Amino acid sequence: MIEPGLEPALATAARMSAVLSAHGLLDPHALEWSWFEVGKGGLGIDSGLSLVSRSLGDEKLADEIRGCRPVGHPRAEMTGFVVVGTGVWFDAEGTARREERLVELLVSPDAIGPSAEVSVHHDVWATCDFRGNPHPAVHARNAPRLAAALRELDALLGVEAEPGEPGYFGMAKAYGLEDAELVDGRGTDLTDLL
Known part of the structure; x- marks a missing residue:
């Protein structure tokens, strides 16, 4: 479970x-977040901190x-923060x-309601690329790594993850993405929104 408050969230x-x-999915190098005020909503002000010389475990x-x-908004509160970084995926070869x-x-x-959310925005986890071309070798090299990590996160947090809302590019399932629906051996071409 996740406790409320910034220190437990970090x-x-x-x-x-x-x-x-x-x-190999996330090598953190920065945090990003937005500011809001109760009763006003989002302030349109974003902040970020580099993790290059510090870690998420840094007490400071x-x-x-x-x-x-923001100095002009002493009652501002931060939204949830995004841990940003790089990860490794494997191509067909x-x-x-x-x-x-x-x-x-x-x-x-x-x-x-403290919470945590893992998001993916690439086609390497899916059975087809964004053009609708099946790519079984890419899927086989990447999707199991994501599934294993998500299972470990369930164990770490002591709760079972809930799949997010369906999106244009895919539908989450317990430990990955739903398989693409194939028509004449191809998935849907989703490149119109890229």
Whole structure:
């Protein structure tokens, strides 16, 4: 379970990132978040901190995040933060490719409902690429790594993950993406929104 508050959220993010990193899916290098005020909503102000010279486990990180509060908005609160970094995927020949934002981790310190969300925005986890071409070798080299990491995160957090909402590019299932629906041996071409 995730406890409310920034320090527990950072500790959760550190533990979750370690699991994702062990699978080569997320090597964190920054945090990003937005600011809002109760009663006003989002302020349109974004902040970020580099993790190049520090880690998510750094005890001073929470104070540094609070120190980024916009001066003109002393009551501003941060939204959930995104752990940004690079990850590795494997092409059809098995060559490792490093990709920015291969996997993202969003952790919310919200007192009402602390949460964590793992997002993917690439076609390497799916049975077809975004053009609808089946790519079984790419899928076989990448999807099992994501599934294993998600299972480990379930065990780490002590809760079973809930698949997110369906999106244009795919539908999440327990430990990956639903298989593409094939028509004449091809999936849907989704490149119109890329």
